[in-house]
Amino acid sequence: MKPIRQSLLRMICCLSGAWALSSVLGVGTPALAQQGAGAAQVEPEKAAAIRQLLQVTEAAELMVTSIETSMPVQRAANPEIPDVFWEEFAARLRQDVDRFIEILIPLYDRHLTLDEIRQLIVFYESPLGRRLVEVQPTLAAESMLAGQEWGGRLSMEVAQDLAKRGIVIPRR
Numbered sequence: 287m288k289p290i291r292q293s294l295l296r297m298i299c300c301l302s303g304a305w306a307l308s309s310v311l312g313v314g315t316p317a318l319a320q321q322g323a324g325a326a327q328v329e330p331e332k333a334a335a336i337r338q339l340l341q342v343t344e345a346a347e348l349m350v351t352s353i354e355t356s357m358p359v360q361r362a363a364n365p366e367i368p369d370v371f372w373e374e375f376a377a378r379l380r381q382d383v384d385r386f387i388e389i390l391i392p393l394y395d396r397h398l399t400l401d402e403i404r405q406l407i408v409f410y411e412s413p414l415g416r417r418l419v420e421v422q423p424t425l426a427a428e429s430m431l432a433g434q435e436w437g438g439r440l441s442m443e444v445a446q447d448l449a450k451r452g453i454v455i456p457r458r
Contacts, residue, residue, distance in 0.1 A: 325391040335403045336394045342410040346383045
């Protein structure tokens with residue numbers, strides 16, 4: 287496999303693993319195709335309620351913001367990927383949000399009842415729910431940075447402990 291293709295796949299796996307974003311990235315897998323097709327199989331009333339819940343929670347926007355926040359790190363980790371890829375990816379990310387929502391519908395259908403979805407909508411339309419939606423992007427971005435710092439420190443500690451036992455972790 288060519289080095290740039292390996293880097294793209296590594297980057298895609300990292301993004302999708304962190305946020306379950308293979309749907310946003312358009313990676314063609316049978317499971318993904320089934321998820322997308324599943325939206326049409328959800329009862330129309332429930333699908334509409336799920337869309338409303340996703341809209342009031344701004345779930346798609348939060349996902350897009352999370353990906354955009356991670357892109358500089360991915361870009362730095364994959365310098366062999368041309369700038370044009372990142373520019374195109376960022377542009378398509380925002381253009382493809384409707385497809386992402388359609389992929390989410392069967393997931394919500396599988397895990398929540400119509401009554402639970404309606405109760406969540408009531409909560410997210412309340413002042414406290416609106417406040418949560420308002421601060422969630424900041425919380426997510428700050429949590430991601432905190433997680434990166436924590437993970438970096440943890441990986442250094444593990445590498446140092448292993449080095450003391452004679453196990454050397456190769457540097458990339």
